[in-house]
Amino acid sequence: EEAKWVMEHDKQVMFGGKTVSYEETITTAAGKQTTFLSTKGPVFDADGHVIGLFGVARDVTEHKVMQEQLLQSEKRYRDIFESAAVSLWEIDLSKVAKYLGQTYYGWVRDFRQYIGEHREVVLETMLLIKMLDLNQQSVKMFGAKDKDEVILSLRNLFRLESMGPYTDMLIAMTEEEPRFEAEAIMQTLQGERLDVLVSVVFCSPSSLIARTIVSITDISSIKRTETALQESESRLLEAQTNAHIGNWHWNMVSGSLHWSAEIYDILGLDPEMVGPSFEALLALVDPQDVELF
Secondary structure (H helix, E strand, O other), X not given: OHHHHHHHHHHHHHHHOOOEEXXXXXXXXXXXXXXXXXXXXXXXXXXXXXEEEEEEEEEOHHHHHXXXXXXXXXXXXXXXXXXXXXXXXXXXXXXXXXHHHHHHOOOXXXXXXXXXXXXXXXXXXXXXXXXXXXXXXXXXXXXXXXXXXXHHOHHHHEOHHHHHHHHHHHHHHHOOOXXXXXXXXXXXXXXXXXXXXXXXXXXXXXHXXXXXXXXXXXXXXXXXXXXXXXXXXXXXXXXXXXXXXXXXXEOOOOOOEEEOHHHHHHHOOOOOOOOOOHHHHHOOOOXXXXXXX
């Protein structure tokens, strides 16, 4: 059946009058399927009549297997990329790296100081970032209708407070750090503040920086909880100070002991000089009352 197909195709090439290239798969006598990249064309005599067929074939079986594996790998990557619970961006930083190389190498000794004094460098590099793709979680996080809306409104996601972490990322690139991670402040397309954790892995070799993955995790709820806890502790400290009441904690498992600032004030002790301990407390008790403890 395969031989019949090859012969029929050869006839079509001969009488088609043109040289063509195509893949053809043939089963060998050992039962192995082998794929060839064949180039075939008609042979003409002096009068322009077709008198034969020429052909050149190259075994591309291994290449086809590798190509299929690459496609499967890319599919698995895309499935993970799209279903991730965090915002993922696929960006091209190659122009940024080239710009920094032209700016930094050769004449700028301290890039950290230089970029701090030349904020225009930061702004110029932001214009050189190319967004290749982002996942569905990114669309949801930033309140967009679709991916295109996020890409077209990319600069609207950043606030003035975002400049510091972005500058640190540029410094990490020039210092050839393998990865960068920092907390930053961004915003949705509706202007709602987002506290995020940004992670960037700088690929090696440097040519792969054209496909850099950035993960952005929304930590807004965590930051709100931290702020509420700090405010609660501040109110507790203020209440204890006003009421002249202290508190202490003793972990019976680990044996660790904690005194509040007001305890030190009540006892007239300097926290820099005396650590919280049962012995330190007993040293302040009248000898006649030690047995009460």
